[in-house]
Every structure is written in C-alpha cells, then in structure tokens.
Amino acid sequence: xxxxxxxxxxxxxxxxxxxxxxxxxxxxxxxxxxxxxxxxxxxxxxxxxxxxxxxxxxxxxxxxxxxxxxxxxxxxxxxxxxxxxxxxxxxxxxxxxxxxxxxxxxxxxxxxxxxxxxxxxxxxxxxxxxxxxxxxxxxxxxxxxxxxxxxxxxxxxxxxxxxxxxxxxxxxxxxxxxxxxxxxxxxxxxxxxxxxxxxxxxxxxxxxxxxxxxxxxxxxxxxxxxxxxxxxxxxxxxxxxxxxxxxxxxxxxxxxxxxxxxxxxxxxxxxxxxxxxxxxxxxxxxxxxxxxxxxxxxxxxxxxxxxxxxxxxxxxxxxxxxxxxxxxxxxxxxxxxxxxxxxxxxxxxxxxxxxxx
Amino acid sequence: xxxxxxxxxxxxxxxxxxxxxxxxxxxxxxxxxxxxxxxxxxxxxxxxxxxxxxxxxxxxxxxxxxxxxxxxxxxxxxxxxxxxxxxxxxxxxxxxxxxxxxxxxxxxxxxxxxxxxxxxxxxxxxxxxxxxxxxxxxxxxxxxxxxxxxxxxxxxxxxxxxxxxxxxxxxxxxxxxxxxxxxxxxxxxxxxxxxxxxxxxxxxxxxxxxxxxxxxxxxxxxxxxxxxxxxxxxxxxxxxxxxxxxxxxxxxxxxxxxxxxxxxxxxxxxxxxxxxxxxx
Amino acid sequence: xxxxxxxxxxxxxxxxxxxxxxxxxxxxxxxxxxxxxxxxxxxxxxxxxxxxxxxxxxxxxxxxxxxxxxxxxxxxxxxxxxxxxxxxxxxxxxxxxxxxxxxxxxxxxxxxxxxxxxxxxxxxxxxxxxxxxxxxxxxxxxxxxxxxxxxxxxxxxxxxxxxxxxxxxxxxxxxxxxxxxxxxxxxxxxxxxxxxxxxxxxxxxxxxxxxxxxxxxxxxxxxxxxxxxxxxxxxxxxxxxxxxxxxxxxxxxxxxxxxxxxxxxxxxxxxxxxxxxxxxxxxxxxxxxxxxxxxxx
Numbered sequence: 001x002x003x004x005x006x007x008x009x010x011x012x013x014x015x016x017x018x019x020x021x022x023x024x025x026x027x028x029x030x031x032x033x034x035x036x037x038x039x040x041x042x043x044x045x046x047x048x049x050x051x052x053x054x055x056x057x058x059x060x061x062x063x064x065x066x067x068x069x070x071x072x073x074x075x076x077x078x079x080x081x082x083x084x085x086x087x088x089x090x091x092x093x094x095x096x097x098x099x100x101x102x103x104x105x106x107x108x109x110x111x112x113x114x115x116x117x118x119x120x121x122x123x124x125x126x127x128x129x130x131x132x133x134x135x136x137x138x139x140x141x142x143x144x145x146x147x148x149x150x151x152x153x154x155x156x157x158x159x160x161x162x163x164x165x166x167x168x169x170x171x172x173x174x175x176x177x178x179x180x181x182x183x184x185x186x187x188x189x190x191x192x193x194x195x196x197x198x199x200x201x202x203x204x205x206x207x208x209x210x211x212x213x214x215x216x217x218x219x220x221x222x223x224x225x226x227x228x229x230x231x232x233x234x235x236x237x238x239x240x241x242x243x244x245x246x247x248x249x250x251x252x253x254x255x256x257x258x259x260x261x262x263x264x265x266x267x268x269x270x271x272x273x274x275x276x277x278x279x280x281x282x283x284x285x286x287x288x289x290x291x292x293x294x295x296x297x298x299x300x301x302x303x304x305x306x307x308x309x310x311x312x313x314x315x316x317x318x319x320x321x322x323x324x325x326x327x328x329x330x331x332x333x334x335x336x337x338x339x340x341x342x343x344x345x346x347x348x349x350x351x352x353x354x355x356x357x
Numbered sequence: 358x359x360x361x362x363x364x365x366x367x368x369x370x371x372x373x374x375x376x377x378x379x380x381x382x383x384x385x386x387x388x389x390x391x392x393x394x395x396x397x398x399x400x401x402x403x404x405x406x407x408x409x410x411x412x413x414x415x416x417x418x419x420x421x422x423x424x425x426x427x428x429x430x431x432x433x434x435x436x437x438x439x440x441x442x443x444x445x446x447x448x449x450x451x452x453x454x455x456x457x458x459x460x461x462x463x464x465x466x467x468x469x470x471x472x473x474x475x476x477x478x479x480x481x482x483x484x485x486x487x488x489x490x491x492x493x494x495x496x497x498x499x500x501x502x503x504x505x506x507x508x509x510x511x512x513x514x515x516x517x518x519x520x521x522x523x524x525x526x527x528x529x530x531x532x533x534x535x536x537x538x539x540x541x542x543x544x545x546x547x548x549x550x551x552x553x554x555x556x557x558x559x560x561x562x563x564x565x566x567x568x569x570x571x572x573x574x575x576x577x578x579x580x581x582x583x584x585x586x587x588x589x590x591x592x593x594x595x596x597x598x599x600x601x602x603x604x605x606x607x608x609x610x611x612x613x614x615x616x617x618x619x620x621x622x623x624x625x626x627x628x629x630x631x632x633x634x635x636x637x
Numbered sequence: 638x639x640x641x642x643x644x645x646x647x648x649x650x651x652x653x654x655x656x657x658x659x660x661x662x663x664x665x666x667x668x669x670x671x672x673x674x675x676x677x678x679x680x681x682x683x684x685x686x687x688x689x690x691x692x693x694x695x696x697x698x699x700x701x702x703x704x705x706x707x708x709x710x711x712x713x714x715x716x717x718x719x720x721x722x723x724x725x726x727x728x729x730x731x732x733x734x735x736x737x738x739x740x741x742x743x744x745x746x747x748x749x750x751x752x753x754x755x756x757x758x759x760x761x762x763x764x765x766x767x768x769x770x771x772x773x774x775x776x777x778x779x780x781x782x783x784x785x786x787x788x789x790x791x792x793x794x795x796x797x798x799x800x801x802x803x804x805x806x807x808x809x810x811x812x813x814x815x816x817x818x819x820x821x822x823x824x825x826x827x828x829x830x831x832x833x834x835x836x837x838x839x840x841x842x843x844x845x846x847x848x849x850x851x852x853x854x855x856x857x858x859x860x861x862x863x864x865x866x867x868x869x870x871x872x873x874x875x876x877x878x879x880x881x882x883x884x885x886x887x888x889x890x891x892x893x894x895x896x897x898x899x900x901x902x903x904x905x906x907x908x909x910x911x912x913x914x915x916x917x918x919x920x921x922x923x924x925x926x927x928x929x930x931x932x933x934x
Binding site: 080110153 | 821823824826827828829830831832833834837841842845846
C-alpha cells in the first residue's frame with residue numbers, strides 16, 4: 001500500500017469546551033493522542049462524544065480551550081483547512097457523483113495532479129476492495145459498500161487523522177462484525193491515526209488501542225481495553241463495561257486494598273477498593289463473576305427468580321430481600337424459588353464510593 | 358456550516374439581510390399605506406393624512422353594498438369549501454389506497470388545473486359557462502372555483518391518507534363496517550386535522566381567487582376581490598379612501614382564515630405540496 | 638382450490654382483482670367534475686379556436702400572427718415574465734441559503750406568505766398609492782436626497798415588474814427553501830472536511846443537487862408571471878407597454894365578444910408558456926435527479 005498517513009507526532013486537546021446556549025456539551029477535554037493510535041470515544045448518547053468529534057473536524061467552533069497538532073494550533077482553522085478525514089454516521093456520500101468521483105473529491109479540492117489523483121483513487125478503492133463498483137452511483141450500492149466508499153473517500157486524502165462517527169450503527173449485525181475487522185485492517189495497513197466514536201462497548205473494546213469513556217461532557221477514564229475492562233475507575237465506567245450487579249452497603253472492614261461491605265440481612269461481600277471511600281459504598285460485579293456459594297460466612301442471600309440453561313452453565317436472576325436484582329452464572333442447577341447465596345472473588349468485585357446504585 | 362465565518366462571509370450575510378429587510382419593509386409599508394389611507398381624512402402631499410376618521414368604512418359599506426358582496430363572497434367560499442371537501446376527500450382516499458388502470462392519467466388530470474394558470478383555462482371555461490346559461494350566476498362562480506380547489510384538496514389529502522395504517526381499516530372491516538360506516542366512524546376522525554387544514558386553505562384561496570371569479574361573475578355574483586378590482590379600475594369615480602377601506606376589509610376577510618390555517622399547517626407546506634406533485 | 642367446480646368469477650370479482658371496487662369508484666365524482674369543467678372547456682376552446690367568424694380553419698391564428706397589436710403581446714409578456722422569474726430565483730437562492738441555518742424560520746415565512754394570500758389585486762391597489770408620486774416610497778427617496786423630483790413607479794413597465802416581484806418572490810423563495818433544506822447538511826460537512834471551501838461546496842455539491850428543483854421552481858414561477866393580468870391593468874400601462882397576452886384574450890372575449898378569437902389567444906398563451914416549461918424541463922434531464930440524501934440514514 002502506498003497511501004500513507006501524513007506525518008506528525010501528537011494530537012493534543014487542551015481544555016476543549018463547547019457550550020450550546022447555557023448547556024455545556026463539553027466541559028474541558030484534555031487528551032493526548034499519539035500518531036498511529038486507534039482511539040475510541042465511548043459513552044451513552046448525549047455524553048458529548050459526537051460533539052467532541054465535530055469540534056475536532058472543525059464543524060463546530062470551540063467555546064474554550066484549544067486543539068494542537070504538534071506545535072500548530074488548529075482549532076482556529078476551518079474544516080476545509082484542517083485536512084482531517086471524516087467518515088459520517090450516514091456516510092454523507094455525494095449522491096450525484098460516481099464512487100470514483102466521490103473518492104477523488106478531496107484530491108480535486110487539493111489540486112492534486114490528475115495522474116497522481118487517479119492513482120490514489122485506485123489505491124483507496126483497492127484498500128476497501130471496491131474497484132468493481134467504481135463507476136456506480138452511491139444509490140446503487142448496498143449499505144456495507146456505501147460504508148466502504150465513505151472510508152475510501154476519507155483515506156484518499158492521506159489525512160493525519162481519520163475521524164469516524166458511529167460508522168457501523170446503520171449496518172446489520174453480521175455486516176457490522178465484518179466491517180469492524182475491515183476498519184482495523186485499514187487502520188493498521190495505512191498507519192493512520194483514527195478517532196472512533198461509538199456507544200457500543202464491544203466495538204470499542206475490540207477495535208481501540210485506547211478507550212476514552214465520556215459522560216456528561218467529561219472524560220471519566222482513559223485506558224487500554226484491558227485496563228477499562230478489569231479496572232474501571234468509576235461506577236459509571238464499570239456500568240458501561242458490563243458490571244451489571246450493584247449492591248450498596250456499609251463498610252464493615254478494610255484490609256490492604258480489600259474492603260468488606262455489609263449489606264444487611266446477613267449479606268457480606270469483599271471487593272477491591274477502586275477509589276477513596278466514606279462510610280458507605282457500592283460493590284459492582286459482572287454477571288459472569290457472580291456465582292453461587294456454599295459458605296455461610298460470605299455472599300448475599302437472594303431468591304432465584306429465573307434460571308436458563310446456556311449449554312456449559314446456567315444463567316440466573318435472583319432478588320435480594322431489598323428487592324435488588326442480581327445476575328449470576330452457575331454450574332449447579334438451582335430451582336426457581338430457592339434461596340441461594342451469591343458471591344464473587346474479591347479481585348473481581350470492585351468497590352466504589354456512593355450511596356446506592 | 359457555521360464555523361469561524363470569514364469577513365467576506367459576514368459581509369455577504371449582512372448584505373442579504375439588508376435585502377430581505379428592504380423587501381419586508383416595503384411590503385409592510387405598502388400594506389400600511391392602504392390601512393393609513395383608509396382611516397385618513399385628507400392626504401395630499403404629506404407623510405400622514407391631515408386627520409383620522411372611520412367614516413370611510415361606513416361610506417364604503419354603503420357605496421359598494423359590501424353587505425351584499427360579503428354575503429356573496431362567503432356563500433361562494435363556503436359552497437366551494439364544502440363541495441371540494443365532499444368531492445376531493447373520497448377521491449384522495451381512493452387514489453391513496455388503490456392501484457387501478459389509468460391511475461397515472463387520472464393523476465395528471467388532477468395536476469393540470471394546478472399547473473395551468475387560471476387565466477389560460479378560465480377564458481374557454483367562461484365561454485362554456487355562458488353558453489350553458491351558468492355564466493354570471495353564483496352557481497357558475499362556484500363551479501369555476503371548484504376547478505383548482507378539488508385537485509388541491511386531493512393532492513393535500515393523499516399523503517394524509519397514506520400515513521394512516523391500512524390495518525386500522527382492515528380491523529374495522531373485520532368487525533363489519535361497510536365503506537360508508539368506515540368513513541364516518543374510522544376515517545373521518547383520523548383525517549379530520551388534514552381535512553381541516555386543506556379546507557381552510559381552500560377557503561383562503563377562494564376568497565383571494567381573482568381570475569376565475571372575474572371571468573365568470575355577473576353583477577350579482579361578484580366576490581369581494583372582484584368588487585375591489587372594479588373599484589380600483591374605476592379609480593377617480595369614488596373617494597380613494599373608500600376603496601382603501603374596502604381593501605382593508607378584504608385583507609381582514611382573508612387574513613383571519615390564513616391565521617387560523619397557519620395553526621394547522623406550516624407555511625412552507627402550503628407551497629411545497631406543489632413541489633412534491635411535480636417531482637414525479 | 639374449491640372441491641366443486643365453482644361458477645366463473647363474477648364481473649365484480651374480476652374487476653376487483655384489477656383494483657376496481659367500490660373504493661376506487663370514489664374518484665369518479667371528482668374526476669367527472671374536472672373533466673366537465675376543465676378538460677371539456679379546454680378541448681371545446683381548442684375546437685372553437687379553429688371556427689373563426691370568417692369560416693376559415695386557421696383564420697384566428699393567421700390574424701393573431703399578422704397583427705403586431707396582437708402578436709407583440711407575446712413579446713411584451715415574455716419581456717416581463719422571464720426577467721422577473723430569473724431575478725426572483727437569483728434573489729431567492731442566496732436568501733434560502735441563509736434562512737436554512739435559522740432556527741426560527743416561521744415568522745419570516747409567515748410574513749412572506751402575506752403577499753401570496755392577499756393576491757395581485759390588493760398588492761396592485763397598495764402599490765398605486767405607495768409607489769405613486771405622492772407615496773411614502775417617493776417621499777423617502779426625496780428625503781434621502783436620492784432624487785430631486787417625485788418618483789412614480791406605477792403605470793409603467795416598472796410597476797408591473799415590481800408587482801410581479803412582490804407577489805412572485807415569496808412563492809419562489811418558499812419553493813427554493815424547501816429544496817435547499819431537502820439537501821442533507823452532512824453532505825456539506827463531508828465536502829468541507831475533504832477540503833472544499835464555501836465556493837467549491839456550492840459549485841460541486843449544492844448546485845448539481847439543486848438544479849432539478851430550481852428548474853421546477855423556475856417553471857412554476859414563470860407560469861404565474863406569464864399569466865399576469867390584474868396588475869398589468871392596474872399598475873401598468875395596459876394600452877401599450879404592458880399590454881400582455883391575457884389582456885388581449887380578455888378583450889377579445891368580453892369587449893369584442895369574439896369567443897373564437899379569445900379561445901385562440903388563450904391556446905396561444907397556453908402553448909407559448911408550455912414551450913418555455915418544456916424547454917426548461919428538458920434541460921433538467923441532463924442533471925442528476927435522485928434523492929439528495931447522504932446515504933442510508
């Protein structure tokens with residue numbers, strides 16, 4: 001492949017802010033992105049991740065802070081002067097231009113000589129494996145093919161940074177898996193820097209080198225997929241990473257990094273402390289780490305409400321006497337209506353500050 | 358794109374707003390001068406009339422027999438509204454729900470009266486109406502006005518019908534409702550907002566329709582807008598202020614319905630229907 | 638499917654299979670009204686136009702195209718309708734581009750609906766006073782020192798031109814606006830991220846996508862302007878400079894009572910405006926005519 005990403009060392013966001021009227025959509029984002037990284041901006045809708053991407057592209061002016069590409073300040077530049085590639089959620093292909101002209105558009109705007117432009121268009125089309133469709137109009141392509149054209153169009157201009165705004169959200173589940181692999185392959189092949197917005201944590205975990213979890217216009221945590229998965233720093237990040245079981249309790253004992261919580265009604269769980277705690281705390285456990293136990297000294301008593309056989313093990317839901325639903329996996333067949341004790345390994349149960357879920 | 362506008366962009370925007378402002382200002386001043394004149398006593402060579410009075414309204418009412426003219430206007434307008442509703446809504450329903458041979462030709466037939474300006478087809482139509490003895494009568498005026506309004510109702514109502522889930526009708530039929538009862542009990546309530554909007558616009562259009570009424574009306578079947586035309590045409594015979602007073606009454610008669618109509622439809626909708634018809 | 642060989646399907650069932658049932662019949666009354674009041678008179682007018690008083694087949698058309706007092710009306714009408722329509726379109730396009738970014742479009746569009754609703758007669762009546770020698774417009778121009786004497790814009794070509802501008806612009810603008818707002822804004826954003834400045838975005842993205850819509854807008858606006866009647870009489874100079882074709886048709890019908898000639902003029906009017914419309918729409922075939930969206934969304 002001879003399309004190469006433009007050279008730079010680092011993209012820096014310094015206190016990036018954006019307000020819509022009195023609503024602060026971005027409350028000061030600080031982030032350093034190294035060349036060649038694949039960054040996922042992850043968060044629920046309305047968390048500011050798309051606003052952040054539009055600010056980076058220059059489609060929305062900042063209301064505070066700055067954006068730097070090495071030592072050049074770029075937030076004052078208009079989008080056409082930034083040279084970032086962008087893949088839009090609805091693809092935004094020009095409906096009146098053939099696939100080839102769509103991909104060539106950015107090169108035409110840059111005044112790239114014809115012969116070189118033609119070569120780069122062919123390469124971009126080859127990268128996304130769409131040479132055969134080059135003379136069709138976008139309206140004649142399937143959703144997945146349109147997606148590829150949008151990517152080819154963004155990479156043909158050899159941008160320093162490629163911005164992707166939920167590019168897979170309009171595709172069906174099977175195509176989404178295929179395109180996920182494709183996007184990662186293109187990213188590695190080009191050595192480009194990619195910033196990828198998504199609300200799907202599975203997509204973020206499988207694609208990104210680093211994940212930026214956002215909530216209410218702020219960065220909650222930055223880390224590799226492994227770090228975020230195993231050690232979320234806050235309860236809301238844990239929530240996003242699949243820690244579905246949350247039990248509030250009083251702190252009954254501390255030992256090193258471990259904290260034991262008393263939930264009342266004979267319920268006790270020990271977990272790893274993730275942030276400074278007061279009197280009360282919340283313990284969070286993933287369903288696959290929550291299981292039944294025979295020990296009477298630990299665990300939480302709960303009544304089984306539903307149980308499903310899933311091949312290797314059973315998945316169940318049980319309700320505590322406080323009415324909290326707990327999701328658990330077990331290898332033992334338990335009956336609906338029976339009282340079980342549910343527990344988790346202390347390393348797998350995380351304790352966060354907070355009153356209740 | 359509202360990102361960091363450059364100086365030239367801002368100048369361009371300012372120039373445009375000045376142009377739009379100029380247009381709106383002239384428009385409002387134009388309407389304003391009619392209103393001011395209708396309340397003025399003597400207005401010659403000054404910015405404002407020498408004094409203000411309401412006597413021109415009484416004079417206009419007397420001279421132009423506005424009670425008769427208004428009565429005719431509303432008789433014509435409401436007859437047109439009712440007839441075009443009764444003819445147009447069922448037709449729109451059939452056009453929206455059924456595929457049948459000749460549907461495209463029929464659609465073209467309904468489009469043409471909206472695309473050909475009234476003065477073009479109005480002259481041959483008036484000729485026919487005069488030959489059948491309907492020319493110059495109120496019936497003739499009503500019939501003439503149906504030509505643009507029936508297709509208008511059909512074209513406005515087709516999308517309204519299409520957005521109603523046909524399964525609702527199927528359900529009603531399963532429970533034993535015939536076509537007539539289906540219309541009365543199921544479709545009418547569902548279509549009412551659309552029908553109301555379409556008919557209000559028909560009302561506005563009919564009150565303001567000059568050409569067709571002008572070509573077909575006789576002395577006793579003039580509507581307000583035609584009476585206004587004749588009095589402006591014969592300027593000098595009557596006091597300008599009385600004509601202006603009549604113009605204000607005409608404005609009110611139209612605008613009241615427009616304001617009501619705008620509560621049901623957005624302004625662009627009134628025009629963009631024409632666009633959608635032509636896209637095909 | 639039936640075990641016993643059933644009778645042949647009734648006529649009613651066979652018609653229903655082709656989509657003709659009671660519901661379809663609901664179009665009949667409306668269709669009959671339009672046939673009787675629109676199509677029949679139109680065809681009758683066409684027939685009548687070939688039956689002039691002198692008995693020859695093409696007598697009316699021969700008379701029209703040999704009498705400059707009559708055939709000049711085509712030129713007079715074109716001279717008004719074409720520039721007004723072009724100007725309206727040129728004004729409407731940039732304004733629509735600004736307005737599409739506004740959040741509160743309703744007030745502006747409502748103001749612009751006013752002249753459409755009030756109609757040409759009222760606008761002409763207002764213009765007689767406002768643009769007259771003693772009107773506010775003339776006084777303002779004099780106060781500002783732009784002119785030494787009174788400015789009278791009525792009873793002239795300018796008067797009719799202005800009245801067509803005032804009544805035509807809102808219609809042209811609202812149509813244009815609906816086309817402009819129909820273009821997915823992400824297309825413009827995509828073009829910007831690919832390096833296209835405002836000019837390039839207009840040339841390469843908006844213009845090609847808008848052309849079909851602008852052609853239709855032109856046609857509809859042109860047809861309205863071409864059939865100008867009341868304002869040509871009231872604020873124009875109907876005997877000479879603004880003697881448009883509809884005046885000629887009206888005079889033939891209601892002053893000379895020559896319905897045959899009037900029908901002929903109406904037909905000529907219809908076909909000349911149709912010629913312009915067909916020419917414009919034919920050139921539309923050259924442009925892209927699909928949805929102006931950015932893809933699936």
